[in-house]
Amino acid sequence: MTEELYETRGGGGVKTRVRLAATTDNPFIDAWQFAWRPVSAPEPTLRGLTDTPEDMIDDVAPGPYAFGVRGRNARGIWSDWAWAGAAAVQGENAPPGAITGLSVQASGGAVAMLRWDRHPSLDVRQGGRIEFRHATAQAGASWQSSTGIGKSVSGGVTEATLPLKSGTYLARPHDAMGTPGPVSGIAVRAASIIPTTTVATLAEAPGFAGTATGCRAAGGVLAMAPGATRARYAFAGRIDLGAVQPVRLISDIELLISEARDLFWRPSGTAMWTPPDARLWLGSTDAYGDVDLQVSLTDDDPAAARWGPWQSFDAADFSGRAFRFRAVLGVESPDYTIGITGLTVTALQAA
Numbered sequence: 001m002t003e004e005l006y007e008t009r010g011g012g013g014v015k016t017r018v019r020l021a022a023t024t025d026n027p028f029i030d031a032w033q034f035a036w037r038p039v040s041a042p043e044p045t046l047r048g049l050t051d052t053p054e055d056m057i058d059d060v061a062p063g064p065y066a067f068g069v070r071g072r073n074a075r076g077i078w079s080d081w082a083w084a085g086a087a088a089v090q091g092e093n094a095p096p097g098a099i100t101g102l103s104v105q106a107s108g109g110a111v112a113m114l115r116w117d118r119h120p121s122l123d124v125r126q127g128g129r130i131e132f133r134h135a136t137a138q139a140g141a142s143w144q145s146s147t148g149i150g151k152s153v154s155g156g157v158t159e160a161t162l163p164l165k166s167g168t169y170l171a172r173p174h175d176a177m178g179t180p181g182p183v184s185g186i187a188v189r190a191a192s193i194i195p196t197t198t199v200a201t202l203a204e205a206p207g208f209a210g211t212a213t214g215c216r217a218a219g220g221v222l223a224m225a226p227g228a229t230r231a232r233y234a235f236a237g238r239i240d241l242g243a244v245q246p247v248r249l250i251s252d253i254e255l256l257i258s259e260a261r262d263l264f265w266r267p268s269g270t271a272m273w274t275p276p277d278a279r280l281w282l283g284s285t286d287a288y289g290d291v292d293l294q295v296s297l298t299d300d301d302p303a304a305a306r307w308g309p310w311q312s313f314d315a316a317d318f319s320g321r322a323f324r325f326r327a328v329l330g331v332e333s334p335d336y337t338i339g340i341t342g343l344t345v346t347a348l349q350a351a
Helices: none
Strands: 002-007 014-021 029-038 045-050 054-057 063-073 087-089 103-107 111-115 129-135 159-163 167-174 184-188 196-203 211-213 215-218 221-224 230-234 239-259 289-298 315-331 336-350
Touching: 014 029, 014 063, 029 054, 045 054, 103 184, 111 167, 129 159, 196 239, 211 215, 215 230, 230 336, 239 289, 289 336, 315 336
Parallel strands: none
Antiparallel strands: 002 014, 014 054, 029 045, 029 063, 063 087, 103 111, 111 159, 129 167, 167 184, 196 336, 211 230, 215 221, 221 336, 230 315, 239 315, 239 336, 289 315
C-alpha cells in the first residue's frame, strides 16, 4: 500500500488516494480482486475485478486499515485471501517532506534571493506555507538556535526575497494543517560590490547591562524569567552619528530556544544555563518562540530628543542621527524559554 494526495475537480479540496499492489509466482492468474476495511470494521469492502495486480481507492480517510487480495486463474478457481498487516493511512496528517534545491544569491549588498524546487506535497502547495529563520553560524545552525526573518510565503512558490545577512538561512515547509516538515539550510557570506565601512558596533553580551523586563542576565546569558512568555531588553548603549546620515543596520543574535524544563535554577533564582555548544539535554527541533530586534531613531541630540516609533529590522537602511535598540522576546507558552548569548548591532556606511 502506498498513498498520495490529490485534488478533486469538483472543488472538494485535497483528499487521499491509496494504491494497492500484489505479487505472485503463479503465471496463470488472469483476474484480481482487492478488499479493504478499517481495522475496527467487522467486514471488508470488496473491490471490482482487475486484470492487473493493482488497484486504486480514492478519498480514503486517515486511520488504520487492513488490505487484502485474491487471484483467479483461467479455469475460474479463486485463491485464498491474502491479507497484509494493519497499515496506517496518514493522508493530510503526514508531515511534509523537506525543501530541496535550496540556494541563495546576494543582490545589491542588501537582498538575499532564496530559491528552491517546487514542493512535491499537494497540501503544502495548496494552503501551506514556507517559513524562514536565520542564524549567525555558518555551520551547525538549527531551527531552535535561529530567529525569524522576513515573512513566510505560500507553499506553492519557489523563491523569496529576504534581508541579506551573513550566516545560515533556514527554510521549513508547513502543510495546510500547519504540520511542519524538516528544516533545510543554506549558508552565505554577505558581499557587496559597493565598499562599506563599519562606523559603530554595539555588543550587549556578555554583560547585558541594559534594562531587562521579564528576563535576567547571568553567566553571560540573557534568559527569560521562569513562567514568562514575553520579555523585553533595552540596550545599554546607543549609536550617535553626530549628524543626520544614512546608515545600514545589521543585527546579530545568538540564542537557543528550548523547553523550560531544560533550565536549572539555583535557589537564589540565578539561571544555570548550559551554553549551546555544551547542551546536556535532547532538545526539540521546533522553535516555539522568537526574538524581535527593534530600532527607534531621532534626528536630534539623543540627550534631549523626541524618539521615533519602534521598528523591527534584520538588515535595513535608515537615515538619522542617533539610534536606540531593544530586543523583544516571546514564546508561545511557559513551557518554552529563550536564552540569548550574543546580541550585537553593526552600523555600516559607504566607504
